[in-house]
Amino acid sequence: MASRLAHLNFRDVGGLPSVEGKRLREGILYRSEGPRNFATNDLVALESLGIATIVDLRSAGERAEMPHSWHGQECRWLGLDVNADLRVFGDEGRERLSTGGDTAIAIATMEDTYREIPPALLPHWPIIGEALGAGALPMLVNCTAGKDRTGVAVALLLELAGVSRDVIMTDYLRSDVFGANMLREGTVEQGFMASYGFLPSQGQMEALIGVRPEYLHAAWMEIERTWLDVATYFEAAGLNPATQHELRDLLIA
Numbered sequence: 540m541a542s543r544l545a546h547l548n549f550r551d552v553g554g555l556p557s558v559e560g561k562r563l564r565e566g567i568l569y570r571s572e573g574p575r576n577f578a579t580n581d582l583v584a585l586e587s588l589g590i591a592t593i594v595d596l597r598s599a600g601e602r603a604e605m606p607h608s609w610h611g612q613e614c615r616w617l618g619l620d621v622n623a624d625l626r627v628f629g630d631e632g633r634e635r636l637s638t639g640g641d642t643a644i645a646i647a648t649m650e651d652t653y654r655e656i657p658p659a660l661l662p663h664w665p666i667i668g669e670a671l672g673a674g675a676l677p678m679l680v681n682c683t684a685g686k687d688r689t690g691v692a693v694a695l696l697l698e699l700a701g702v703s704r705d706v707i708m709t710d711y712l713r714s715d716v717f718g719a720n721m722l723r724e725g726t727v728e729q730g731f732m733a734s735y736g737f738l739p740s741q742g743q744m745e746a747l748i749g750v751r752p753e754y755l756h757a758a759w760m761e762i763e764r765t766w767l768d769v770a771t772y773f774e775a776a777g778l779n780p781a782t783q784h785e786l787r788d789l790l791i792a
Contacts, residue, residue, distance in 0.1 A: 543584040548572040548685040548717040552693060555710060557701035557791055564792045567676045570693045572685030572717055573597060575605045582609040590614055592675040594667055596621040596660075596688040605683075615675050617666055621688045623652060623659035633735050640740030645747050649687075650757040656691040657762050657772065664776035667692075671786055686714035686750050691758045698769045699783060700790040704759070711755050718748035 544550075549572065553565030569588070573595075577585070592615045595602060602618050610616065635644050671678065680696075682688035690711050697707045721727045727744050731737070739747065766772035773783055 544571075544581055546716075547576060547581065547720070548714050550710075550713065552697065552710060555697065555702050555706055558703050559701055559791075561701070561791045563697070563700060563702070563790055567678065568693075568696070568790065569677060569679045570685060570689050571679055571681040572689075573601070573605060573681050573683040574607050574609070575683070576720070577609070585609050586611075588677060588679075590677050590679045592670045592678040593617065594670070594678060594680045594692070595619065596663075596680065596682040596692060598622050598624070601683055615670060617670065619663040619666065621656070621659045621663065621682070621692075623655035624682070624688060633737075636735070636739045636743060637737060640743060642740070642742035642746050645739060645743035646751065646753065649746060649751070649754050652687065653691060653754045653757040654761040656688055657695070657758055658765070660688075660692055660695070661772075661776045664773060664778055668778050668782060668786060671789060672782070674789075684714075684717045684748070686711075686717050687754075690714060690750065690755065694755060694758070695762075695769060695772070696790070699773060700787050708752060708755060712750055712752070714750050718745065718750075721748055 550570060551565055552568050552570060553563050555563045557563070566588075569590070586609055590610060591613075593607060593610060595607065595616065595618045597618070598620055599618065607616065635648050638644070680689050680692055694707045694711060697710070698704065721730065722745075727748060728738055731739060731744060731747075738744070762769060762772050766775055770780070770783060774780065778786070
């Protein structure tokens with residue numbers, strides 16, 4: 540059924556290889572954009588997956604504007620308020636973009652945003668880890684675009700599970716489908732006017748709605764600068780080595 544959602548920034552990360560020669564279990568961890576672009580048929584496909592936990596990384600304002608409407612009462616919905624996103628906290632980013640149309644301004648702004656995401660996620664990992672450990676699966680992780688906050692969160696979970704950064708990057712770059720859909724549907728300008736109140740240059744808009752290796756590298760570099768590595772980062776978040784090992788075993792077939 541997940542293949543019916545392939546036109547969206549939605550996928551099962553199951554099947555990705557770990558460095559130990561194993562693979563992530565299929566049908567337990569999905570990543571997705573938010574509900575704004577889900578059509579009726581998409582909601583039917585989502586319902587069929589039996590999602591038990593939704594990890595919604597959008598801000599309270601984003602969730603109020605576009606709530607999830609497809610899951611049943613038995614589904615555990617976690618609204619976690621990860622505000623490291625230009626739509627939410629980006630006054631400085633907007634000011635930068637308003638100074639000129641150089642694409643490099645947008646790229647630098649996105650890199651700064653990605654540096655903010657790991658610390659913004661930090662207080663939420665015990666909640667996510669508890670849901671995983673309790674077997675509340677399948678789990679769906681989403682934000683609005685499914686590429687930035689979700690991209691970093693899923694990248695960290697994949698690294699916890701023993702997936703190499705090269706494989707993680709390849710999966711992350713698949714989220715370019717979100718920007719491609721916006722460009723094809725002609726909704727980019729409307730979206731920026733609604734979010735920012737002005738139109739950045741074409742190159743800037745493409746950089747902001749897209750994915751680039753340097754964005755995810757910026758998040759990894761922030762983790763290494765502040766916590767040395769992902770294992771220490773998760774320990775600082777409250778997931779001790781034993782818990783990390785349990786979660787790794789849960790995610791790997």
